[in-house]
Amino acid sequence: MAGRFGLSSTAPATMIVTNTPAADLALTNLAYCSASDLQNYAVPGTKLFLALVADSFVLSLAPHGSIGSGYIALNAIQRRHARVSTGDKISAARFIPPDDFNLALLRLELEFVKKGSKSEQVDAVLLSNQLRKRFINQIMTAGQRASFEYHGTNYIFTVNQAVVEGQDNSNGVERGIISNDTYFIFETSNGSGIKIVNQREAASSNIFRQKEFNLQALGIGGLSEEFADIFRRAFASRVFPPHVTSKLGIKHVKGMLLYGPPGTGKTLIARQIGKMLNGREPKIVNGPEVLSKFVGETEKNVRDLFADAENDQRTHGDQSELHVIIFDEIDAICKARGSTRDGTGVHDSIVNQLLTKIDGVESLNNVLLIGMTNRKDLLDEALLRPGRLEVQVEISLPDENGRLQILQIHTNKMKENSFIAPDVNLQDIAARTKNYSGAEIEGVVKSAVSYALNRQLSLDDLTKPVDEESIKVTMSDFLNAVQEIVPAFGASTDDLERCRLNGIVECGGRHKHIYERAMLLVEQVKVSKGSPLVTCLLEGPSGSGKTAMAATVGIRSEFPYVKIISAESMIGLLESTKCAQIVKVFEDAYKSPLSIIILDDIERLLEYVAIGPRFSNLMSQALMVLLKRLPPKGKKLLVIGTTSEVGFLDSVGICDAFSVTYHVPTLKADDAKKVMQQLNVFADDDVDAAAEAVGDMPIKKLYMLIEMAAQGERGGGAESIYSGAQKIKISHFFDCLQDIVRY
Template identity: 80%
Template sequence: MAGRFGFSSSAPSSMIVTNTPSQDLALSNLAFCSASDLQKFAAPGSNDLFLALVGDSLVYSLAYPFRIFRPCILMLTAHESIRSGHIALNSIQRRCVKVSAAESISVSRFIPPDNFSLAVLTLELDFIKRGSRSEQIDAVLLAKQLKKRFRNQVMTAGQKVLFEYHGNNYYFSVSQAVVEGEEKSNSLERGMMSDDTYIIFETSRETGIKIINQREAATSNIFKQKEFNLQSLGIGGLSAEFADIFRRAFASRVFPPSVTSKLGIKHVKGMLLYGPPGTGKTLMARQIGKILNGKEPKIVNGPEVLSKFVGETEKNVRDLFADAEQDQRTKGDESDLHVIIFDEIDAICKSRGSTRDGTGVHDSIVNQLLTKIDGVESLNNVLLIGMTNRKDMLDEALLRPGRLEVQVEISLPDENGRLQILQIHTNKMKENSFLAPDVNLQELAARTKNYSGAELEGVVKSAVSYALNRQLSLDDLTKQVEEENIKVTMEDFLNALQEVIPAFGASTDDLERCRLHGMVDCGDRHKHIYQRAMLLVEQVKVSKGSPLVTCLLEGTSGSGKTALAATVGIDSDFPYVKIVSAESMIGLHESTKCAKIIKIFEDAYKSPLSVIVLDDIERLLEYVPIGPRFSNLISQTLLVLLKRLPPKGKKLLVIGTTSELLFLDSIGFCDTFSVTYHVPTLNTNDAKKVLEQLNVFAPEDIDAAAEALNDVSLVTSLLGFICLIVSLILEMPIKKLYMLIEMAAQGEHGGSAEAIYSGKEKIKISHFYDCLQDVVRV
């Protein structure tokens, strides 16, 4: 079995070791054998690749976990002076496999696996014979020479190789060998050198060798991979954001320093990833740190830096940059890139002067961080990545160019992004046949508007829990489960959507509570208002010049304004629909109410399309007609929010409802709304339509009931005579009509409520008249 760990697919044979035929051949790093022996080591399908595993096989056991032998993989070639059964190795090769001339050694064929090319090769240089001389070596030229000379040769960590360069004999030791697409691990590191291999040269001061232009040789290899597949990194729906980060933060680092110096620019030293919780900020920062060729990223949680001891917090910040400072001091421009990732950076970098703790610790942390990033002795080998949900809390000085200048919003994913995220989280179960054929990820992506990446992962976990629960029996939890019976179905995902609710989604339950009786046809006047409101919804969707549209619904209390606004919000199918009502703010202070209202608007700005319903504005303003009194603080807050345009690319529809139009007009509130619609009460024709749809009266009684709603009479048919009629002309609000119907459906004279609701019985008109008197009595 050929592979990364050096196993061979052919049985080993014993060969006798001999010296390399000549000195120049010794510098080639090749092994030599007879032409007759060479054919045993030819790789299938290849006429020119002959690789041999020379030495003991790799041994690893629990009894001897430290016992690892490192056999060399050498390229073989035929030489006429080598006898059959012999293999010629130079002195360095013999030392590597611990064998002397004339001794026998095990040799077997090695077949390289796929994707065996080296991405990174770290070599330590030295003279074969040290002396007092010193030498200056150009890293670009030497790397080009070594790639040409040792192309397709396998390099193993710990291996030493002889070579000649500009008349001097050197050798290099392989310190690190990383194959493309693989991270450094504790397993044996080896791979095949190619033209794309990124070579890093190291030397000690004692050698007298000085490497120049190392930075130029490494510039095009700042990343470990030549191309990026974000889905393989577990990142979905963020390709545009990653492209923006690459352009602004890494493009300048790909080019040689000579180019950037001629352009007169400096590398970006910091970036800020901000946005709602769960959208992938930490994931993206972690993966950026992994794919960079540099020092291991330092990941710091903001609160971890804080300390109760005086000066200790500032010291913790300085310690984060200590390695980068030392590296830049000793290597200068050849220093590796140091990545420092700050999670929840708002915990320690609050705006200076905003914290009143009396210690000034937060202010000094910001000062210390600013000096390290872009102070007098600023570092050029550092990339600071900060993440936060509260960009507004950060100190402004931290966000200026030269510091965290690249600020990328990681927002909620769109439908295509949600599909990618769902594919990432279901890929394993699909590969292992746990995903049922009826699961439609495209449909799930369409249903999960305003779900963050973390919430989508939660949906997948919840769906899996349903599938696993079907296989368990509470009577016997030890009962063995057959894996092939586990299937995650579409129904499991739909159930999961009911459990995992997006933080920035539509308040469906709150909106449905606003229209408990549903929506019935109340006539042309109400239908016209609904149609005009839906036209505003379309305007918000398609218009480029109207990112903010506001609408005020006014009318008598109970006329159906809130129900109409809730219906428009639900029918708009916008991802974010929230209702702001006084009932959710009972007992709160004015400033707390303002903060809550502001947060709802800020959350709306994170969604591409949003609807906010301001229900009973006079109640939000704490209006009292005696006085009159109202909250000026809340009033001014709403006036500002109703005029503030959403951020670029975001659109918002605000629907307000009120029963006190004159009051709102007196304080200038009506002028802030784009359009105002009057929601009328029910006239006779409207009431007749509603009663027909409710189907609670006998057909012959509907006309009389509808007339009674507008010409209310005290009628008593049970006594057989008509009493004195007290006439009160009245247009009935739809909410009061529903209450009246509920009352008439109860009691001795109204029949069985259950039977009436089911349609088996009808409300008696006489009992309806009695209830009507109670409703309108003054």
């Protein structure tokens, strides 16, 4: 087996474990065997003897006269790590290290062999030199433990990280050989009694206060992948000491941009990064605060943000501490140059000043600029290139597992203090809150608590003492809260339900066929890898049920994002404003993994008038572009359009933009009969006559006709009619039918 694991040129031998011959030999981290067995582990072309022990860690071997053939002597720490005792059998295979196996960095955690109240101060430089001499050419594996003596005291170190220069350890065992250039970083656990001093060179590698990150403890839920990406891109190089990064010939990342929908945790991540860093407190700047009405003052404000970092770099060079500057709402001051028409050129000057400081002639290497925005599209392109805000991480809406983590974070205190009822199922709540942002989930928890607290209050006497023990947040409170807090990027359920006020009834084979085909398109969008965008046009006479069918498909799809775009919400708006609103709905849909957009009455959106004919060319062109634009990678979209003027849409080329087109017809006599039977509003003897009388009629007009006939019934009304308590008289139905204009 080659690569970073090395290769074993002989089959593993089975050796019998025995104790290290002498106590002082236990401090060498060597394994001992007989001189005859030693040659089995020789590394060709070197003076090294290496054995891969128990397929776990690699030890250097030395001969000892007291060790018999077939035996291997391991000290207590080695035996514990290999999980063996004296007399047990263990595998030991010759290990041949690959080329370029030298360790660039070794991170060790120190502790005393004998734990107690003792305290020691350890000089990092002196200890590094001693460990290099003592363990030179030995191979260290992450997780391995070894004992050593320093100034008369016995210590144990644990290998927390072993980094081979130029190799990526993400997919394998971290392992390498100690050389004269290996850099040591020492860590201690709280209460160990060991204080590390004189590790100034490692200051940049100790930029984080914690040894490991518990994101949920930091209040960050559902963002583990994004946080790992941020750490890899922006901080991984800074964990290493300066001489390692200079050998690699790289420069640190100087800026990152966190972008995404509002409320997803961008500011939270930036704030927590600031808390986790050692050294200087981050400077947090709100974009608009930098602006000033005085000429040159805004640029001076930007320069002042970098003044401390410049002085620190001038004084300490590569040993300078990391200076973090956090820009909230960075789009407020870094708009694309030339996009503003205020006549002052202030915004352009701010962008120029920032570019100069981050990546100018005298650029700083000790600065990390973190920008946050909901509108990445507004930023100047020069700000986003490598060397500037090069790390761009989208903080998107959390998935179900992420929502569960966020719920756990916000309900943790309640759980600890027994304020949550046993029936609360956070997993179920997470499943119900599709496309909720982190802030909206927090809003759900607050709303649920308000229901629980309200039960303990009396509006008649607000001074009445509250029984804290009886406060319980129940599952019912959470379900009410989910209904109350509407997600910005969720399904517009209320709008969709308004499109089918009369519910859904079976109204003939053609309607059923179209509905089934539409649901197949929903499944296609869900599972198909080759169809990220599917478009469907429902055309037919006015009132034939197109919008109700589209709304039903949207509701039953259970997609997290379903929006309907109709002309009624855009009355009185300018063409450009309407166009911007439609574009925003599509842009919002691209933030969700699965989305449906319903374009209702497309001819009304286009302001079509038959006389002329007249229509909005701007809206027409925008729709054709949007209907053909593929969503971003990993996002899928179904667009359903409805129209009563398919001839017009065909003439302007919009029909060609839809993948499939279905004709939704009016009701025939048989179809009308099925509807009436399901509504149960006529006596059995009258259903055939009523159905025959309506003939070809849109279902919307049929519902209106039945409502009219029901209202005219003396002493009854629509409610009693639909309940079956009273039937519509056929003669009165015929009278109402004569009053309305035939389709």
